Amino acid sequence: MIDFEEPRRRPPYETMVPLINVVFLLLIFFLLAGTMEPSAPVDVNLPAGQISDKNARLPAEIYIEKDGFIWLDKNMVPPELSGLLVRDYLQKQGTDRVAIKADRDAPAEFLLVLMEGLRQAGVKQVTLETSQAQ
Amino acid sequence: MFDEPIRRRANFSLTPLIDVVFQLLIFFLLTTTFSHSQMLTVSTPAPSQSELPQDANVVEIWLMGDGSTRVAEKPVTSEHLGEAVKQALGGRKDMTVSILAETGSRTQAFVAAVEAARLAGATNVATARVDKFAP
Numbered sequence: 001m002i003d004f005e006e007p008r009r010r011p012p013y014e015t016m017v018p019l020i021n022v023v024f025l026l027l028i029f030f031l032l033a034g035t036m037e038p039s040a041p042v043d044v045n046l047p048a049g050q051i052s053d054k055n056a057r058l059p060a061e062i063y064i065e066k067d068g069f070i071w072l073d074k075n076m077v078p079p080e081l082s083g084l085l086v087r088d089y090l091q092k093q094g095t096d097r098v099a100i101k102a103d104r105d106a107p108a109e110f111l112l113v114l115m116e117g118l119r120q121a122g123v124k125q126v127t128l129e130t131s132q133a134q
Numbered sequence: 135m136f137d138e139p140i141r142r143r144a145n146f147s148l149t150p151l152i153d154v155v156f157q158l159l160i161f162f163l164l165t166t167t168f169s170h171s172q173m174l175t176v177s178t179p180a181p182s183q184s185e186l187p188q189d190a191n192v193v194e195i196w197l198m199g200d201g202s203t204r205v206a207e208k209p210v211t212s213e214h215l216g217e218a219v220k221q222a223l224g225g226r227k228d229m230t231v232s233i234l235a236e237t238g239s240r241t242q243a244f245v246a247a248v249e250a251a252r253l254a255g256a257t258n259v260a261t262a263r264v265d266k267f268a269p
Contacts, residue, residue: 034166
């Protein structure tokens with residue numbers, strides 16, 4: 001007798017169910033546990049800190065790069081001009097609540113120049129963003 | 135009349151569903167961030183050093199251009215900054231801490247100084263920049 005190969009049976013759908021369960025769980029985990037942030041114009045390494053004042057997202061964000069350049073919105077501004085331009089920027093945004101994301105290696109004097117500009121624009125307090133210290 | 139034959143439920147293919155779920159999963163894997171940034175509130179600085187309060191209730195933290203830090207003119211390491219500020223304040227609650235950043239000092243040192251002052255219990259934290267500390 002000739003042995004014919006038996007036609008292979010398709011696996012029943014039930015074997016896929018555990019896989020789908022796990023994938024759904026992962027999906028829901030990432031949906032709930034993660035936060036999505038708008039993309040930053042530049043990459044900054046936030047300074048490490050311990051104090052956490054409040055976690056509300058502020059309407060205006062200003063970035064200071066490692067080399068001291070300041071980013072308002074999507075525009076790069078040299079630090080010495082930042083005072084004037086910050087005033088215009090905040091007027092356009094209609095806010096006086098500002099978060100500064102400064103690189104940990106950015107020169108502190110540029111941060112202070114920027115903060116002086118903010119004070120002239122009527123901002124009494126700014127919020128520096130830090131990362132959780134290990 | 136004849137009974138209609140009972141129809142078997144159609145076997146829906148699960149493959150498109152799994153495709154979509156995988157796409158979503160990969161999307162969230164790549165776009166989510168788990169780092170939570172903290173917020174540190176700082177008063178905006180006085181335009182010049184001369185406008186800072188100069189009385190006996192002031193402790194000055196100097197951030198030197200070479201990366202070192204001085205509390206009340208004594209050099210301290212970054213690990214002992216908190217203790218040194220606490221000691222200089224002496225437990226008083228009406229003290230002002232002035233943080234003076236020399237040209238060349240870094241943001242990390244500035245943040246550390248502000249936090250040290252806040253944690254030591256200073257009510258006022260003033261900041262200013264200076265070009266160069268007199269030797």
